[in-house]
Amino acid sequence: MSSGPVIMKFGGTSVGDAEAIGRLVRHIVTARQRGGVVVVVSALSKVTDRLLQLASFAAAGDEAAIQAGVTELEERHARVVREVAHNPEVLLATISRELAELRNLLHAVATLKDASPRTRDAIAAFGELLSSRIVVGACEASGLPAVWADPRRILVTNDTFGAALPLTEETRAAAASELRPALDAHRIPVVGGYVGATVGGVTTTLGRGGSDYSAAIFGAVLEAREIQIWTDVDGMMTADPRVVSETHVVPRLSFEEASELAYFGAKVLHPSTILPAVAKAIPVRILNSRRTEGAGTLITADSPVDEPLAALACKRHVTVVDITSTRMLMAHGFLRRVFEVFERCRTPIDVVCTSEVSISVTIDDDTRLQELTEELSTFADVRVEREMAILCAVGDGLRRDPQLAPRILGSLGQFPLRMVSQAASRRNVTVVLQDAAAAAAMVHLHAAFFARHVAAPAAVEGVA
Ligand code: ADP
Ligand code: ASP
Ligand code: MG
Numbered sequence: 148m149s150s151g152p153v154i155m156k157f158g159g160t161s162v163g164d165a166e167a168i169g170r171l172v173r174h175i176v177t178a179r180q181r182g183g184v185v186v187v188v189s190a191l192s193k194v195t196d197r198l199l200q201l202a203s204f205a206a207a208g209d210e211a212a213i214q215a216g217v218t219e220l221e222e223r224h225a226r227v228v229r230e231v232a233h234n235p236e237v238l239l240a241t242i243s244r245e246l247a248e249l250r251n252l253l254h255a256v257a258t259l260k261d262a263s264p265r266t267r268d269a270i271a272a273f274g275e276l277l278s279s280r281i282v283v284g285a286c287e288a289s290g291l292p293a294v295w296a297d298p299r300r301i302l303v304t305n306d307t308f309g310a311a312l313p314l315t316e317e318t319r320a321a322a323a324s325e326l327r328p329a330l331d332a333h334r335i336p337v338v339g340g341y342v343g344a345t346v347g348g349v350t351t352t353l354g355r356g357g358s359d360y361s362a363a364i365f366g367a368v369l370e371a372r373e374i375q376i377w378t379d380v381d382g383m384m385t386a387d388p389r390v391v392s393e394t395h396v397v398p399r400l401s402f403e404e405a406s407e408l409a410y411f412g413a414k415v416l417h418p419s420t421i422l423p424a425v426a427k428a429i430p431v432r433i434l435n436s437r438r439t440e441g442a443g444t445l446i447t448a449d450s451p452v453d454e455p456l457a458a459l460a461c462k463r464h465v466t467v468v469d470i471t472s473t474r475m476l477m478a479h480g481f482l483r484r485v486f487e488v489f490e491r492c493r494t495p496i497d498v499v500c501t502s503e504v505s506i507s508v509t510i511d512d513d514t515r516l517q518e519l520t521e522e523l524s525t526f527a528d529v530r531v532e533r534e535m536a537i538l539c540a541v542g543d544g545l546r547r548d549p550q551l552a553p554r555i556l557g558s559l560g561q562f563p564l565r566m567v568s569q570a571a572s573r574r575n576v577t578v579v580l581q582d583a584a585a586a587a588a589m590v591h592l593h594a595a596f597f598a599r600h601v602a603a604p605a606a607v608e609g610v611a
Contacts (some may be wrong), residue, residue: 151370152183152330156362158339159192160379161436162278165230168285170436174377175291175335175514177439183330184295185369186283186337187414190274192228194353198249202270205256213253221246232284247284251271264308264526266353268353272299283337289491293328296328296336296547297332301325302361304351311343313360313423319368323567326369338365359417363431363510367423374429378415382444383408385597386459390586395597397458398442401450403539404430404457407575411497411539412462421446423510454540455551455595461589463582464539465497466513468531470523471505481527482506488522497535498577500566509537509579535565537583539577540592545569552576558595562588 155178156173178184190198197220204212224242228235228278252270256262262270286293286531290564299356303322305310327355329336340358341599343351353360383405384394398407404423409416424431424446434443449458472481489496496508510516516531523529540555552569555576566579580588 150182150551151372152185152511153178153186154185154362154366154369154371154374154405156187156358156374156376157282157436158358158376158378159189159194161377162188162190162282163192163228164518167436167561168231168282170470171282171377172285172291173435174248174422175286175463176281176289176437176515178290178292179335180376182372183333184335185326185365186282186286187358187365188275188278188337188339189340189358190278191223191281194223194278195271197331199267200411201253202256202262202267205253205270206260206262207287208257208260209280210254210257213250213257215254215480216406217246217250220249223296224281227281228284231281231288233288235284238280238284243276245273245280247278250437254298254599258386265306265349266434268308268311268485269350271352272339272342272350273341277336279339286335286337291335292333293335293337293371296325296329296338298339298361299344299348299350301338302353302364304438306345306349306351307387308351310354311345313343313353313364314346315364317346317422321364321370326365330369333521353417353419356414356417360423362469363420363429364422364427367427370427371429373426374420374431376416376420376431376433378435378484380415380433380434381435381441382433383413383446385457385463386593387413389515390589391459392595393598396441397444399450399452400444400457401543402417402431402446402448403572404543405446407539407541407572408458408460411460411537411575411577412461413458427607437544442546450543454542455544455548456540456555457544458533458541459589459592460541461585462497462511462537462539463585464533465509465511465533465535465582466516467507467509467532468506468516468519468523469507469532471528471530473527478559485523485524488519492519493523494519498566498568498579500568505550509566532565535579536581536582537576537577538588538592540596545576546573555592555596559588560590 201216283293283295303314327509340361381397406421409418431446498509
């Protein structure tokens with residue numbers, strides 16, 4: 148096992164208020180007894196939503212809404228600081244300074260009436276920059292040698308604002324100079340997730356939910372011994388707990404299973420989180436920050452569990468686009484042209500089903516749908532169906548048991564399925580159906596495959 152640090156990432160609800168931050172500090176105290184720790188934190192819960200909303204108010208020139216919004220943010224952060232810090236004055240001054248900067252930025256946007264993705268990133272970053280300072284204050288109040296680390300000096304990314312990609316070698320070098328010395332001095336670096344900067348120092352973000360991804364990137368470049376994702380549920384559950392009430396924790400998952408679940412909507416993990424972990428074979432563990440007991444979900448290269456299916460995931464409110472060739476294009480020429488249009492419109496496709504003359508795809512992001520359909524219509528008939536959902540059953544067991552996929556589809560007999568697909572990995576069976584039917588279909592499938600399942604506790608070491 149690597150002797151690197153443990154990366155402990157705490158999501159928004161785990162830093163939501165003073166009580167949650169108190170629990171977080173106790174988890175760090177426990178983990179620290181086993182070796183080095185790097186803490187990655189999200190913004191206080193709902194703060195990123197609020198910041199992005201303020202960016203939109205600013206773009207609309209609504210000065211009054213900006214002023215009220217920043218004041219409300221200042222009050223919320225100040226309240227938490229007073230409750231968690233021993234000497235709140237210095238921290239309160241730092242927070243006031245940061246928020247004065249935010250006010251200026253929003254004012255500039257309101258004057259120009261324009262919030263580019265670059266500006267929105269600069270605004271959204273304030274959430275993590277503030278929360279991480281508060282967590283340092285709370286750690287210090289408990290006698291922990293925490294030190295604030297600036298993610299804009301560590302996580303080096305490209306300039307795709309709003310969905311920036313990490314530049315691994317640059318980040319590795321920056322982490323070596325910004326985080327290593329603190330770790331070597333037995334200190335605890337606390338760094339905001341989600342936020343990075345370009346080589347030229349312009350602030351970027353990794354996209355919504357990106358703090359998990361930050362934690363995994365830091366884990367990979369520091370050769371961490373484990374990446375822990377502390378959140379508000381007991382681990383990866385057998386289905387989305389907001390949809391199905393009787394879910395269980397999945398004790399073990401393979402990297403591939405976890406990736407597929409995250410990609411198809413299991414929000415507990417950002418879809419890119421597993422990638423850096425795979426590269427260095429670093430275990431990823433999902434844990435409940437509200438509890439000290441429970442081993443959570445352990446994600447490793449291979450999962451020893453023999454269950455047929457690992458879990459279900461769903462992606463709601465997606466759009467299906469049916470594209471039928473109007474010309475006598477050869478199939479390969481047709482597919483190429485279709486995919487080129489999606490590429491040009493920078494719209495990712497999630498599920499694809501195809502015949503020689505027609506292709507159906509699902510898209511999550513429909514901001515450029517108009518442009519897409521116009522371009523596709525130059526060589527195809529296009530039909531759009533909104534309010535659809537993707538339902539996905541994932542498990543390495545699908546590779547072992549050829550009867551499993553037909554059983555899954557058979558059990559969904561009462562639901563009209565619009566698309567059905569099983570990708571080359573043969574780790575998932577994916578169906579597309581009307582969104583209005585998605586919750587019932589998920590509950591039904593869960594009852595058929597997981598109802599009697601009792602999760603065995605994972606016999607693994609290293610849980611805080
Ligand atoms: P955090 O703020 O800690 O990053 P998120 O809200 O991003 O937390 O992710 C946790 C939420 O993910 C849970 O509260 C749950 O509602 C949702 N979720 C969706 N699918 C799953 C799943 N299969 N297992 C666990 N949680 C899930
Ligand atoms: N605070 C960011 C968001 O809400 C990143 C994260 O929490 O992972 O999207
Ligand atoms: Mg999250």
